[in-house]
Amino acid sequence: MNIFNLFSSKSSSKDMAKERLKLILIHDRASISPELLEIIKEEILAVISKYVEIDKSEIDVKMTKLDSEDGNSPALIASIPIRNIK
Amino acid sequence: MGEAIVVTSGKGGVGKTTTTANIGTGLAALGKSVVVVDGDTGLRNLDVLMWLENRIVFTLMDVIENKCKLKQALIKDKRFPNLFLLPTAQTRDKNDISIDQMEKLINDLKVEFDYVIIDCPAGIEQGFENAVVAADRALIVVNPEVTSVRDADRVIGKLDSKGLENHQLIVNRLNYKMTQSGDMLDVDDILDSLAIKLIGVVPDDRSITISTNKGEPVVLNDKAEAGKAFRNIARRITGEEVQFMDMSSGESSLISSIKKLLGIR
Numbered sequence: 001m002n003i004f005n006l007f008s009s010k011s012s013s014k015d016m017a018k019e020r021l022k023l024i025l026i027h028d029r030a031s032i033s034p035e036l037l038e039i040i041k042e043e044i045l046a047v048i049s050k051y052v053e054i055d056k057s058e059i060d061v062k063m064t065k066l067d068s069e070d071g072n073s074p075a076l077i078a079s080i081p082i083r084n085i086k
Numbered sequence: 087m088g089e090a091i092v093v094t095s096g097k098g099g100v101g102k103t104t105t106t107a108n109i110g111t112g113l114a115a116l117g118k119s120v121v122v123v124d125g126d127t128g129l130r131n132l133d134v135l136m137w138l139e140n141r142i143v144f145t146l147m148d149v150i151e152n153k154c155k156l157k158q159a160l161i162k163d164k165r166f167p168n169l170f171l172l173p174t175a176q177t178r179d180k181n182d183i184s185i186d187q188m189e190k191l192i193n194d195l196k197v198e199f200d201y202v203i204i205d206c207p208a209g210i211e212q213g214f215e216n217a218v219v220a221a222d223r224a225l226i227v228v229n230p231e232v233t234s235v236r237d238a239d240r241v242i243g244k245l246d247s248k249g250l251e252n253h254q255l256i257v258n259r260l261n262y263k264m265t266q267s268g269d270m271l272d273v274d275d276i277l278d279s280l281a282i283k284l285i286g287v288v289p290d291d292r293s294i295t296i297s298t299n300k301g302e303p304v305v306l307n308d309k310a311e312a313g314k315a316f317r318n319i320a321r322r323i324t325g326e327e328v329q330f331m332d333m334s335s336g337e338s339s340l341i342s343s344i345k346k347l348l349g350i351r
Contacts, residue, residue: 012268018275021232025239025279 027063030074037061044078053084090192090202091323092125092221094245096237098208100229101258104294105316106205107135108305109225112320114169115305118200121160123192124174125217126207127183133173137164137301147175150187156194165306170199180213192220201323210244218245224253226282230260230271235279242282254285256319261290262333286319288312289333 110122124132144159163169206217264270293310305316
């Protein structure tokens with residue numbers, strides 16, 4: 001960081017590159033393909049649907065990272081909005 | 087017994103062949119006996135960077151197929167009597183060489199030379215497998231770009247799984263001004279992402295294009311920043327501790343003196 005950057009409020013292309021690189025490497029290293037992720041998602045939904053009514057259009061399942069003690073460990077984050085408890 | 091070093095990257099066009107030519111020449115300038123081996127069968131270019139393209143008679147393919155002796159295929163450099171090129175065939179395919187053949191060839195070269203520097207082709211297929219099989223060390227060349235760092239990560243993973251854990255990173259084509267203005271990944275950003283140690287940073291330098299035109303590796307140019315960077319890498323390969331270059335020296339002296347006054351790096 002240098003002082004000249006303090007005057008520009010927009011995020012730099014370098015920061016964008018860093019963020020994108022981070023996510024790409026998490027995906028590559030986890031070696032979970034989009035197809036596999038889709039299968040996992042379907043199976044999770046099937047289980048949850050047995051007990052609660054969920055909003056299928058708002059579901060978001062993705063690979064990301066957790067800041068743990070030993071650096072960045074990959075994590076599967078699922079956001080599943082519930083409409084009604086059955 | 088010498089050391090075999092493979093120069094690899096995964097992605098194409100990041101400067102593997104330029105790095106191979108410069109490190110080979112740099113080590114020869116330090117008095118080491120060196121052979122640079124072109125691993126890019128079918129798309130050879132190391133000969134052109136060394137300006138030895140007119141002297142090729144036999145290739146490593148001829149050696150493997152017993153059409154000539156190893157010594158007949160070695161081409162002596164124009165400047166250093168202790169530097170040789172082992173070219174590959176232009177009209178053949180990477181799949182024409184087996185891993186076992188390549189392993190034997192590199193091991194034979196290690197008996198004769200202090201350093202065997204192998205220019206690995208882009209990709210992670212047969213050509214890559216052949217280039218890394220007998221290597222004792224790998225140098226991974228990366229540009230400060232997301233695509234290049236991503237491919238380097240994949241290659242490092244592959245090398246680790248083969249047990250080739252003696253590997254170091256060369257960041258090539260770094261534009262210091264762009265890193266400072268926030269428009270290019272910096273060395274630290276790259277090192278944060280990859281599980282690897284740094285052995286050198288080569289600045290983006292017009293001298294590289296000029297020296298490629300002339301067929302004279304930039305490492306021999308005392309005035310070029312990139313030449314100095316490659317000389318430093320060659321010395322580090324021999325085990326010498328060399329301080330990392332101050333990349334800001336390329337800035338205009340007015341701006342850098344203002345920055346110094348303000349205490350900014």
